[in-house]
Structures are given as structure tokens and as C-alpha cells.
Amino acid sequence: MNEVDPKACPITANHIKVALVGQPNVGKSMLINSVSNAHLHVGNFSGVTVDKTEVLFDYGDYNFTVVDLPGTYSFTDYTIEERVTHDYLCAEDYDIIINVVDSTNLEKNLQLTSELLTMSKKVVIALNMSDEADKENIVINAEYMSELMGVPCVRVSAVTKEGIDTLIDAVIQKYENPRNKPKLVFSEPVEEEIAQIVWYLDKHKFESVNTYRNIAINLLKNNKKTYATLHDEPIWTELQPILIEASKHIELHHDSDDIKEAFAEEYAAFNRGVVAEVVQQEVRKNERTLTEKIDSILIHPIFGIPIFLFFMWSLFQLTFEVGAIPMEYIDAFFIWFGDTLGATIGNDDIRSLIVDGIIGGVGAVVLFVPNIIILFIGIALLESTGYMSRVAFLLDGFFHKFGLHGQSFIPLVTGFGCSIPAYMSARILKNDRDRLLTLFIIGFMSCGARLPVYVLFAGAFFSPEMAGNILFIIYISGALLGLGAAKILKLTAFKGVDEPFVMEMPKYRLPSLKLIWHTVLTKTMMYLKKAGTYIAAASMLIWFLSNYPHNLILEETYDTKISIAQDAHQKIVLEHERDEALLEQSYLGSIGKFSEPIFAPLGFDWKMSVALQTGLAAKEVVVSTLGVLYSLGGDVTQDSNSLMGAISKNISFASAIAFIVVIMIYLPCLAASVVFTREAGHIKYFFYLLAFTSIAAYVMAFIAYNIALFFT
């Protein structure tokens, strides 16, 4: 096993389709990763997986399709991502359910299990995290549990891979054999009512694929679908009074006016019974768990937030300091590579396309890979240790004042990596208004692709000791601007009542190096792949637009001027003047010159204006555009080859500040805009976002520019 054969054919006779269901954060995605060699996103907080994903693999004589579903606390459609699971389980076709549960918190996990058992599906229970259970001295008697529940229960660990084979064998066995009845029993009054309804259905020989017991339970639970199907049946008129009477009895028995609550209590009682029978644990009274000890520091009412800010600051400090070390070599490599390759190419145009266009553009983006890697490591640590939920906890009060939901923090932090998954993860917010508001704010969290622009400018205008702080300030002020924007939107466009905030705080886990490595590697490879394809193509296009059309007359005038020039210095000056003049009359130059007046109040020259426009495609393109434009044009002093040098010489401090502000606020890249529109649900929201971010960016940049001018 452990092999994913890309050709694994799902449409053979020996095909088993498995739905993986469980509460959030129990290790469903990780379990799939350990049976196949998929690399699904794993993180230590609720709501990592927000969409269904299929993974194929072969085992023995069987082809498996495993569907990873978002975690769900109970069988409801509370949030969008839970709806994905709910709808999948109700409407799609699959053979068997693997219910993944957390062995260290069995009682709570079984709440969902008992709901699954009332569906007419084959179920296998995976008692995951058995390694953690061992450490906590929790012993589960899996055989006895299988007997009590009437479904196979297998101890597994997605981390150590213990029991994985046994689990798959159990699935195959269950698949090959007919479904037996799970042994979920209710309290006596409920069983009586069930029996009565079953008896009634039996009397009328009611036809159904579901068992009578299932129908009875669903009816008693007020299941909408079962109601709808039975509503049109002739027996309904007689059945209804029986049902009403039965519900009354149950509610009376539970001293509650809510039948769902009554059933939850029924399940809880059954589960408590099971847990008491099968779980052995040394009870240690009053002893704090490690998580609680760590929490007493990290979410301390006074020190919690300063500690968080310190972590953030350190991350950006590292991003700049450590990231700068390999930068020199990468830069030198691309210059050497360009020169060496350029020397072998005879044709001037082709050489320029390859050296200045492609290598220049891609090199400018690849240069920042070390910074990006450090940022990704930071985010991966935040996600996988469990600290993420703590920060959401700490910031909820603060966020609340700005009209944001505490859980918005999760998509917002994801946004520091890339906006696309961030837009997706906003699904964990239940309320549509909260979700839309969060979607609008995500763009203010500067994504990884903007980091290169910041590093470039911070490095060009500040000393290396300060640059890290500047990065930190940029990110924080971006986030603060986002909060301000949230407040404005909440007061105007997204008015409404506040949604409840209830969130699970997972225990702290030490992430394995392998996990961090895979997460960071996947993201970095994506960045590099983008640099090699999309950015390379964009660079070529930019090169073309900045070299054509040729203006022969202009070229000749300058060439004669150069040939009659007196000394070498004057020659060089004239050459640069020529290059600059040629660039200005190119297509790109015309676009830039055309839009220059719009950006003039912000102090941007035409090259910066162009870079902002190409940046709409992808933020990395900003850097590669600047790279191409400043390497083609007149770099007056030839002592510095690097883009950083060119920028600090050609751009004023105030313009640079304004430029950073625009990058911080304006529209995210094309791909992200598409995802935004999809998640928001309507194209009109895209236009709102466009208008909102453009106006905000322009106004804020204008203010920043004038303040900076005043001080310089």
C-alpha cells in the first residue's frame, strides 16, 4: 500500500468509495495523508478543511476513493463548511463511512457518531490519535467497543501509522458483508415511542428503503426530509397525532421543550455508558494539563497580546535578517546566468528578451524566495501548534469592537500567506454578513506575494537594522487599516446583529518537522512554479511592450550624437538618454505616460504607474516589472546592478511610501479576485471590492505621500 497510482481506476468492480466524517480537528485529513501519499492541508484548529477533496489509492484488490470532508460537530448545516459535509452525506453516493474520532476525547466525539449510526449506512469507527491516548494513559478496549456499538472500531494513529492497515481491512470486510444493525439504544420512554411508531408502520406495510426504526427515530427528531417524504403518504393523517403525542412524552421525560435537546441528551447518556464501559483512565484530580499551563501564559489577560505582538515582530525581523543572507547569492547567480547565457546569443533582440525580460523578471521574483519561506514557516507554526485559536481568543474582544467575528482571525491570518485559501476559509463563519465583511478585509492582510515589494522598498530606503521593523510596521498598519475598513463597512454596508462566538481551543501539539517541511515545501513550490510560468510569461509580455515599437529615427539621432560626442563620460550619458527616450515611446511607456497624471498626486513616475497596473495580474509582477523597466532604462550610475540600488536612486522617499501604501490596499491579484467573487456569491461584490479598495488605496496613499513630503 502507501502507493497512489495516478492511473488507479475508480470505475472497476472492486471499487470502494469511502466518506471520511468526524468532528473538526480529529485528524481526518492527516489520516488520508498517511494511507495515501496525498498532501492534504493539516492544521491544529477547527476548520482546516473547508471543501471536499477526493483521494485515490489502491489497497489489496481494491481501488479506494476516499473523500475528505470538512469536520462537523453534529449532523447539521450550521456553517457553510458543515453544509458541505451534511449535503454530501445526504445526497451523494458512497459505500461506507469512516467515522474518525479523537481517542482522547471519546465522549464528545461520539455525539456525532450516534447521529451517523441512525443513518442507514455502513460505518467503521477509527479511534485516531491513539498515540496521544497512550501518552495520556487512556486505554480503550476497541473489541468491546465494537461489540457495544455494533460497528467495527479500530485503534489508529495518523502520526505513527499504527493500525492503518487494520482499519482498511475492517473497511473491506464491512464492505463485503451486509450491514448489521448498530446497537444504539435510547432510554425506555423513547424506545417505547419508537416501538409504537415502528409497530404502526409495520401494520400498514409501509414501503421504504430505510428501516422502520430509522424512520421512527428521524420522525421523532423532527428530521425535515423524513417529514417531507412521509407528508404526502396516505398514512400521514393517522401518523401525525401519534407523533405529536410521542414528542410530548419525550419532552416531558427530558423536562425540555426542545426535542433536539432531548435527543442530544439521549445520545449523551448512551455515549456516557459506552465510555464508562470501554475507557480506562487514571483520573488525576486538580492536575493541570500541559495545555492549561501554557495557556496561563499565552492567553494571559495582560501579557497575552504583547506576547503575540512580540512573536509577530520576531517573525518579520527574521524574515528580513535571515532572508537577506542568501539574497546576495541569488542575485549574483541570476546576473551571472544572464551574462553567461547572453554571451552565447548573437541576436540583440533575442538576447535582450531572454536576459532582461525573462531572466530579469523571474530573477527579481525568485530573489525573495528565502523571505517567503520564512514567512511560510511562521504561518505553518501558527497553524500547527494550536496557537491560532488562542490568538483568535485574545483578539476577539478587540475585533468585536470593529464589527469582526473573533473567528475571522483564522481567514485573516491565512491571508498573510495567500488570499486564495483565505477567501475559502472564511467559510467557517456562519453568518453571511460576517463572512462577506471578512472577505472584504482579507485583502488588507498583505499576502506573501506582496512581501517582495516590501522587502525591496524597505531594503532600498532603510538600513538593514531598521528594515525588519519597517516590515513589521507595514504588516501591522495593513491589518489596522483593515480593521478600520471593517468598522466602516459594518456601519454602512453590513449592518446587523452580532453572531455568537463559540470556538473550540485545541490542545497544543508539537508539530512534526515533516509536517512543517511538507506545508512549507508545497507553498514554496507553488510560488516557484508561478515564477517559472505565469511570471515568466508576464515578464516576456512586459519586455515586448517596453521594447516595441522601435523608433528608428530616434535611435539614429542619438547614435549620431553619440558618435560625435567628445569624451567617454558624455557618451555614457547620451546612451542612457537614448535608452530612456526609447523606453518612453514604447507601448508600455505610452500606457505609463497616459496614466501618469492619475498617479502624479501620489508622486509616482510612469514606471511605478505601470508596475501598479501590471500588479493587478499578480503582485509578484510588480517587482518583475520594476526589474525590467529599470534594467532597460537609464540607470544613471552603473555601480549598482541590483534593483534595490536602482530604486533608491530613482524614486523619492515620499513616493516610495505612497507606493507601499497602494500595494498594501489595492485589489488582490487576478486569481484571488476570481475566488473572491465565487466565495462572495455575486459579481457585484467584485465591483464593490474594486471600488472600495481603489478609492481607499488612492486616498490613503495621497495622505501618506503628503505626510512623508512634509517630513523629508
Add this chain to the structure above:
Amino acid sequence: MKTLFDCHKACIVKVIKLNTKGDLKQRLISFGIMKEALLEVLEHSPGKSTIEVKVGKMNIALRAKEAQMIEVEKI
């Protein structure tokens, strides 16, 4: 009537009633916050705006407003 919101840090209480309806009630129940459940207050965030409680083996964060909906009694 005493609610979870009135409890101090480190106090242990028993749930009597959930004064809420619909989705939120379902969610609380699926977290194990239901009648008879024991809750322990672990931590308050700055300004007591958010509260962390322990239910069974799980830690849950909820806002002051939600905590006020959970009627409890001291044990």
C-alpha cells in the same frame, strides 16, 4: 439567576439551563454544554469580553454574551 458570565476564574459550576434557541443551542450542545454538564472557568480575555471554559476534556472559548445565556449553579 446565576450565569456562566458571573463565575470567577477557576470556579466549577453545573449547567441548569440554556436560555437560547436554535442553532446556537445546537452548537453548545454539540460542544457538550448541556444540562447537568460541569463547566470550569479557565481564563478571561482582556476586559472579560471572551471566556475560556473547560467542558469534559475540551476547552471552549465563548463571548460574554453567550456566557450570559448559560444558567448555572455552584456545586
